[in-house]
Amino acid sequence: MGAPAQRDPSTSSYYVGDAFYAALVRAFTDWDRDERAIADPARRDAVRAFLEREARLLDRGDYAAWLAMFAPECAYWVPGTPERGDPSREITVAFHDRRQLEDRVYRLGTGYAWSQAPASRTVRSVSNVELFATGDAGIVMVRSNFLIAELLDGELRHWAGWAGHRLETTGDGFSILAKQVNLIDCDRNLRNPSITL
Amino acid sequence: MTTQQKPILPERVFDFDSLVHEDRVHRSLYTDPAIFDLEMTRIFGAVWVYLAHESQVPQPNDFVRARLGRRPLIVVRDSNGVLRALYNRCTHRGATVCRRDRGSAKAFQCPYHGWTYLNTGKLSGVPWPEGYSCDFSRPEFNLMQVPRVESYRGLIFATLNADAPSLTDYLGPVRRPIDEWLDRHPGGALEVREANRLKFNGNWKLLYDNSADGYHVVFSHRSLLMMENRLQDGDGKGMSYYKDSPDSGPVKLYSFPNAHHFKDKRDAIPKRPGALWAIEGLHPGMEHYEAALRRDFPDRADAFLDLASSEPVNINVFPNLHILGNHIQVSEPLSVTETATTWYGTAVVDPDGELGAALGPVNALRMRTQEQFPTFGEVDDLANFEQIQAGLAAEEDAWIYMHRGLGLPERYSDGGDGTTIGPATDEVFMRDYMRVYRRLMQTEPAIAPTREI
Ligand code: FES
Ligand SMILES: [Fe+2]
Numbered sequence: 001m002g003a004p005a006q007r008d009p010s011t012s013s014y015y016v017g018d019a020f021y022a023a024l025v026r027a028f029t030d031w032d033r034d035e036r037a038i039a040d041p042a043r044r045d046a047v048r049a050f051l052e053r054e055a056r057l058l059d060r061g062d063y064a065a066w067l068a069m070f071a072p073e074c075a076y077w078v079p080g081t082p083e084r085g086d087p088s089r090e091i092t093v094a095f096h097d098r099r100q101l102e103d104r105v106y107r108l109g110t111g112y113a114w115s116q117a118p119a120s121r122t123v124r125s126v127s128n129v130e131l132f133a134t135g136d137a138g139i140v141m142v143r144s145n146f147l148i149a150e151l152l153d154g155e156l157r158h159w160a161g162w163a164g165h166r167l168e169t170t171g172d173g174f175s176i177l178a179k180q181v182n183l184i185d186c187d188r189n190l191r192n193p194s195i196t197l
Numbered sequence: 198m199t200t201q202q203k204p205i206l207p208e209r210v211f212d213f214d215s216l217v218h219e220d221r222v223h224r225s226l227y228t229d230p231a232i233f234d235l236e237m238t239r240i241f242g243a244v245w246v247y248l249a250h251e252s253q254v255p256q257p258n259d260f261v262r263a264r265l266g267r268r269p270l271i272v273v274r275d276s277n278g279v280l281r282a283l284y285n286r287c288t289h290r291g292a293t294v295c296r297r298d299r300g301s302a303k304a305f306q307c308p309y310h311g312w313t314y315l316n317t318g319k320l321s322g323v324p325w326p327e328g329y330s331c332d333f334s335r336p337e338f339n340l341m342q343v344p345r346v347e348s349y350r351g352l353i354f355a356t357l358n359a360d361a362p363s364l365t366d367y368l369g370p371v372r373r374p375i376d377e378w379l380d381r382h383p384g385g386a387l388e389v390r391e392a393n394r395l396k397f398n399g400n401w402k403l404l405y406d407n408s409a410d411g412y413h414v415v416f417s418h419r420s421l422l423m424m425e426n427r428l429q430d431g432d433g434k435g436m437s438y439y440k441d442s443p444d445s446g447p448v449k450l451y452s453f454p455n456a457h458h459f460k461d462k463r464d465a466i467p468k469r470p471g472a473l474w475a476i477e478g479l480h481p482g483m484e485h486y487e488a489a490l491r492r493d494f495p496d497r498a499d500a501f502l503d504l505a506s507s508e509p510v511n512i513n514v515f516p517n518l519h520i521l522g523n524h525i526q527v528s529e530p531l532s533v534t535e536t537a538t539t540w541y542g543t544a545v546v547d548p549d550g551e552l553g554a555a556l557g558p559v560n561a562l563r564m565r566t567q568e569q570f571p572t573f574g575e576v577d578d579l580a581n582f583e584q585i586q587a588g589l590a591a592e593e594d595a596w597i598y599m600h601r602g603l604g605l606p607e608r609y610s611d612g613g614d615g616t617t618i619g620p621a622t623d624e625v626f627m628r629d630y631m632r633v634y635r636r637l638m639q640t641e642p643a644i645a646p647t648r649e650i
Binding site: 012080114117190 | 393564579
């Protein structure tokens, strides 16, 4: 057990263990079912606005504001297979905790990340936003589709897929407990997968 | 079979003595589609090429798709347990027979007209055979297959060349680091657990040129080194041992016969349990699992944590296998200007239960330690390879230099068995492999695929 200072998830990773992985895999298994869908337009609008803001912050490269959308103990997970698997047992395209998300952002900011120097220009579209209830009234699961246009080294290309957000309701909105990004080509060889999804 | 036909278009003739010099190579090796096509025969058709790991086909009838050069293959452990590399190309009119990436099958049926093949490659059925006058039991209608398929301790290689040496002889002294890399795992056993799959718009040799290159590390991977050390005083994490004067440091380069080479960074790490773990970058779950292992296995925790850490080696087997860290990295030429590179992650298997309850935590850590480099390091190298390919559009500026160390014999020592030992940033490995490349490109291999079962 570390002292409180060591437990800061920006500088240490005590929360990612077997229990965390198991809960994460459970939370992202068989969750987008009709009987759990939340129809309420007001809630859906609020979540849609939240996802649109996230897309805007990433397109602008405002990573500090983007990181602030995540809960302190969070996960960013890009599975490497369409079955998604268990990240504690297999390689993913990316699996970050809070500290490694900050690593990602730090690296992009060094100016020496040659895969992103110059940085890609991106425009993200988010659509098909659907909300699903969980056993916990304060937590909602969100499914959305995305299409990212990326200008990399003078060439326009696209990333496509769907995301699952596990959101916790906070006083003034939401906070991301976990984001799972499912690329439709996640198990293919990807050229320069260095933008943040 | 008919006698050998003359090609309809005359083949271009290349003078490889004028394209590959002692100190430099010509840009056309990286840009000319005709040279690329020739490489698919004279390099990939001539030597042992890595195809897959046995853990990808553990049981009889298991298969996984692969390529030998650009030849589409099904690597299968047939119903009798024999490893085979079948051409994934229907004998009838050429359709891809198997369209799943991996799975288990006793037979493959071509979706186009329904010809069916056993997983030995033998043709077992043709719809409405009365419409044919030929004898389908003759081997000429079986799937073509690579005649020589062998596993070296789980690593499956194949060659089309009837005259190639044995796999063991082809590997030669690079077997020592491969053995050491395997033997650091309980039972010498590993299992592939998915991969970081990448590709780049550049020639496949750019990757091989880089594979033992200690010259680029602090420049190409500058952002990674900064990132790995951002939360601490000093530069102890990751590949920081390349800083300052790497050529007088403990990192050594071994250039072996047959174009294999080995970058040994192990001597840069103190010889004590836990030393490898101490230089690991920061990963999800590190502190959690370390605390748990130290609590549950106070005497063995350091050794277990080292097993979760990246082994500081780059072992390169020409032309397409790179063992580095804990990865089995495989490169595949797609075209003269496009290459796939797949970083298979490996897990500890522990056949005799030596790790006990530590196995899960070690592998959970190991998945994360392995993702770090492809995600935050390799992407920058691949961007640099793409920018080399772009730079090589300059036709008049025709040469690529590889002369670091040339003319400075005091930089090298003789490692025996045809091995040259050099300093960390040297390009001797590139000169040595290009000499092998030149000889291969000047030789027509005895390509001998078979349909005999
Ligand atoms: S091409 Fe396969 S059966 Fe005709
Ligand atoms: Fe590198």
